[in-house]
Structures are given as structure tokens and as C-alpha cells.
Amino acid sequence: MIYTTFMESAYVQSLPFLIDGLKITVMITVIGLFFGMIIGSLAGLGKLSKNKIIRGFWSVYVEVVRGTPILAQALFLYYGVSEDLIGLNISSFNAGVIAIAVNAGAYIAEIVRGAVYSIDKGQHEAGRSMGLTENQTMRYIIWPQAFKRMIPPLGNQFIISLKDTSVFSVIVVHDVVFMAKEYYNTTFEIFETLVMVCLLYLCITVPTALYLNRLERKLDV
């Protein structure tokens, strides 16, 4: 009896819908972070540049993104820029990917900058004094060491960005939160559905955090 009730409740019945949403959530996070990593690396190194204009440009980017909420950024990108300003209809999925890339890029920029900055100055000097160019020194000496230090905070950023995608339901991304709303709007099992949403997020974030802890100890950073 209890078993049947449970099996017929939203705890179980909502799952197929929510998991469809979760797939979108994870895909947006992973693809967005891939591009966010590229933007963040450029921005982080740009902020360390000796060139004032490059440094200024990336500083403004980082401050603007970090100083505004991601909800506003998503609305701005989807409705403001793509629909209103340039009249280009990009899919809400793509808008979500761009929003994560742009948003995480700013935080990753600080991770990159901090990690590169934390590498002992002597490493740079040793590279340059043997005749390596600035770029070679970065590529062969500084970056590999800095990247190791970036891994734990990047993992953290993954968790943050994953949760951030939840606001994209406002731009009609069919993520796990959007699917949950669709579901409980017809069944009215709001509590049960949202419990499952939280559990699904935790299924990803908790193992990730535990893995990161272990990795951090192993990398000794």
C-alpha cells in the first residue's frame, strides 16, 4: 500500500521529466564552462598583461560580470541583445551556454590570474634567462604549474555554474527547474517535485565536492 502510493507519487513519477531537464542542465554547464575556460584564460592572462588597454578591457569585463546578477545577465543576453538589439533568434539553450561562458569566464579569469600570479617569480626568471621567449616561458613553465593550482577552484566553479543554470528557466531553457515547474503545474505536487529537484542537484554536487577534496590533497596544492 505504502509502496504503491510512493511509486505513484511525484517522488517517482516526476523523475523521467526531471532527468530530461538535468541532462540539459549538465550539458549547458559543461559546454558553457568549456568556453568559459577559454574566455577566462584570456581574461586572466590579459589582466596580467603589461599593456594597459588589454588589462583595462579585461578588468572592465570581470567587474561588470561579477557586479551584476546572472539572472539579469541571462535576460540581457537572451531578450536584450539577441532579440531586441540584433534581432537574432538564438535558441534558449545556446543563450544559456553563452550566459554561463560569459559569467563563469569572469570568475575563471580571477582563478587563472591568481594561479599564475602565485607561481614563484624565479620560475619566470629561470625561463627567460635561458633564452625562452615570454610565450614559451608561459607555455612550458608557468602554465603547467599554475594549471595544477587551478583545478580545485575550477571544480568549485563547476558546482557554482551548475547551480546558476537554474535561473535560465526564465529564458525558457528546459533545465531541471523548468521541467519541475511544468510538472507540478499539472499535478500540483509541488513539495515532492522540488524535493526531487534538490536531490538531483545534490547527486551531482556532493560527489563532485568529495572528489575535489580528495584531488586537492593528492595534488598537494
Added chain:
Amino acid sequence: MITVKDLHKSFGDLEVLKGIDAKVDESEVVCVVGPSGSGKSTFLRCINLLEDITAGEITIDGDQLTDPNVNINEVRSQVGMVFQHFNLFPHKTVLENITLGPLKVKNLSENEAKDVALSLLEKVGLSDKADDYPDSLSGGQKQRVAIARSLAMNPKVMLFDEPTSALDPELVGDVLEVMKDLAEEGMTMVVVTHEMGFAKEVGDRVLFMDEGIIVEEGSPQQIFDDPQNSRTQSFLSKIL
């Protein structure tokens, strides 16, 4: 080999080098001594432009370093530098530390670079450490690897910035021994050091620096046994 003319270097308002004139001949070993803060490390670091110079001229083997047409990477590849804190690359093995420059700057093949590295490791007595990471080495071993790394570029000049200052006393000897061998082979060397014994024994000439100028220079005998300047005398009386 090296000519320095009226070299000035300031950090902001602080003038660290106040007009240095010096010459280093081929195969000569010049030791730079002096109290801390005298500018001797800065002087050494200016010689391969690790510090931008404020004014003056430095010429290495005919190349004037401040000439915009001179390729500074090219010059640096011919000037070896050994640091107080070794500055080995911790993410690379001993062998990779040594082959990086030959591979990327001199474009040697993997095999050529490896041969060079192995023969240099033998020279500094660390053949068995080729595949180890720097973290597993003692300070003295690290510094010998650092010397091998510099030598792998086949430099015309070697600069040493207090190479034994960060070492435990019992490890200093091995490093000095390697440097002594180098000197005997005719390497041109500029050594900033607190090892007066080394300066006496191996140095051809000693420069005594204080407050950003070369106060006195001469053979080790002149400087250590018969210093003329009162600042040299007072410095030596404190440390000998």
C-alpha cells in the same frame, strides 16, 4: 667578454646602482663581494637584463644589450644564470629541466638534447638522478642540476647569484667543486658570493661593492690581504 659602462639602476626613487664600470675578460673568474644591500645581485641581474637598466651600457661579446636591434633572447641563451634558490622547474624531471632550453631555444632534437643533458649530469655527479623530480633532491644536488641546466645552453659566460647561500653548510662543498672545475676549464664566470674561500682560491679578480658602487677591485690577494679602502677593511674585518 663583458663590458659595463656607467651602469645605473633605480627601483622607483631608490638608486641601487650608482654608476658601475667593470670589465670581465674571456676565461676570467670575477667574484663580486660586499655587504647585503650593496647592489651586487642587482648588478649581476642587469648583465642579462633580468632587470631593466636605468642608464648605462652593457656589452657582451660585442652585443650591446640595450641596442633595440639585439635579440635579447639570443643574448640570454649565451649567458648562463644560476640562482640562489635554484629555480628548478618542479613539474619537470631533472633531465627535462636540462633539455628544455636546448630543445626550445636551440632546437636540438630529443636525442641530441638528451645526450647533452646526460653528459652534463655526469659532469656534476648526478647521473643517477636523471628521472627524479627536483623535490626529491637535496639543496646541493638541486644547485648542481641548475648549473647543468645552464651549461646545456653552451653559454659563453656563467653568472652565479649567491649559488651557495641557500645551502646547508655541508652541501656547499660539492657545488663549489663543480664551479671550480668550470673555472679550470676556462669558463668566463661572474660570481656574487659570500664564500670568501672560493673567491680567494678560484677568483682571478675580486670586486668589492658597497652602496651601489664598486669601491675597490683587485686580485684576491690585494683585496683580502691588503685592502686599501676603509669600507673594504671594515667589511672584511666583520666576516673573516
